[in-house]
Amino acid sequence: MHEDTLHEPDQALHVEDLTVSYGVTPALWDIDLDIPPGVMCAIVGPNGAGKSTLIKAALGLVRPVAGHVRFLGHPVGRMRGRIGYVPQRHSVDWDFPTTARDVVEMGLYRSLGWFRRPGAAARTRAMEALAQLDMQDYADRQISQLSGGQQQRVFLARALVQDAPILILDEPLAGVDASTEAVIIALLQRLRDEGRTVIVVHHDLTTVQSYFDWMVMLNVRIIAQGPVKQVYTPENLRAAYGRQLAMIAIPATAP
Numbered sequence: 001m002h003e004d005t006l007h008e009p010d011q012a013l014h015v016e017d018l019t020v021s022y023g024v025t026p027a028l029w030d031i032d033l034d035i036p037p038g039v040m041c042a043i044v045g046p047n048g049a050g051k052s053t054l055i056k057a058a059l060g061l062v063r064p065v066a067g068h069v070r071f072l073g074h075p076v077g078r079m080r081g082r083i084g085y086v087p088q089r090h091s092v093d094w095d096f097p098t099t100a101r102d103v104v105e106m107g108l109y110r111s112l113g114w115f116r117r118p119g120a121a122a123r124t125r126a127m128e129a130l131a132q133l134d135m136q137d138y139a140d141r142q143i144s145q146l147s148g149g150q151q152q153r154v155f156l157a158r159a160l161v162q163d164a165p166i167l168i169l170d171e172p173l174a175g176v177d178a179s180t181e182a183v184i185i186a187l188l189q190r191l192r193d194e195g196r197t198v199i200v201v202h203h204d205l206t207t208v209q210s211y212f213d214w215m216v217m218l219n220v221r222i223i224a225q226g227p228v229k230q231v232y233t234p235e236n237l238r239a240a241y242g243r244q245l246a247m248i249a250i251p252a253t254a255p
């Protein structure tokens with residue numbers, strides 16, 4: 001497909017025939033996926049199902065064997081600054097000597113241009129975003145000196161200042177306490193209610209129905225995708241999780 005061709009512009013994320021392999025074994029096999037705009041979508045599946053790989057391949061951070069991806073009809077290269085990405089916490093080098101506010105201001109570099117120093121307006125926006133996550137008092141703290149939950153909030157503030165129509169977060173709730181989880185979910189739901197598309201790798205099946213309205217169930221292949229009510233069924237859970245199923249929450253009855 002030609003780079004300039006607008007393809008499936010009505011979908012926030014459109015993935016076609018995507019296969020990714022790190023070696024001989026495919027991590028993702030022939031994925032076809034559509035996530036409509038304005039939903040809050042959970043990507044779920046067991047460990048090693050390829051959830052992070054799906055996100056990285058969609059963002060162009062991992063090269064697929066086959067397939068293609070469109071965000072709002074465009075290839076990812078045309079979406080710079082329009083996708084906010086919060087990576088898995090353990091994949092970030094937290095020893096990088098920078099303050100919480102610097103991290104948030106990095107979210108503005110795209111609109112500022114890389115070589116312009118952030119001015120007063122950028123500082124104000126960064127502080128407002130930190131305040132929305134109740135992190136204003138930590139603005140000048142080194143990022144390495146924050147707790148895991150606080151680091152996660154700072155990264156969310158960075159995604160917030162980008163003002164992106166699409167937000168992608170890889171396990172934002174991993175290792176955070178209940179109050180941070182509530183803050184993060186409330187913020188993501190508000191962003192969804194404003195019309196943005198929020199895509200989240202999520203592990204806790206007990207909360208998926210209350211937090212999300214859209215769902216992709218994955219285990220190397222797509223098991224199911226669509227509104228949570230349709231996807232979160234015993235059959236699909238069994239297909240995705242197999243023998244691990246005994247340890248996770250199963251809905252009492254199929255809808």
Ligand SMILES: Nc1ncnc2c1ncn2[C@@H]1O[C@H](COP(=O)(O)OP(=O)(O)OP(=O)(O)O)[C@@H](O)[C@H]1O
Nearest residue numbers: 022023026027045046047048049050051052053054
């Ligand atoms: N850089 C890499 N090199 C080699 N194999 C990799 C690499 N990254 C992931 N894999 C493998 O690809 C598969 C999918 O990994 P991925 O991290 O996408 O799964 P996941 O669903 O996000 O898992 P988890 O829930 O454990 O975070 C796994 O078998 C993993 O071991």
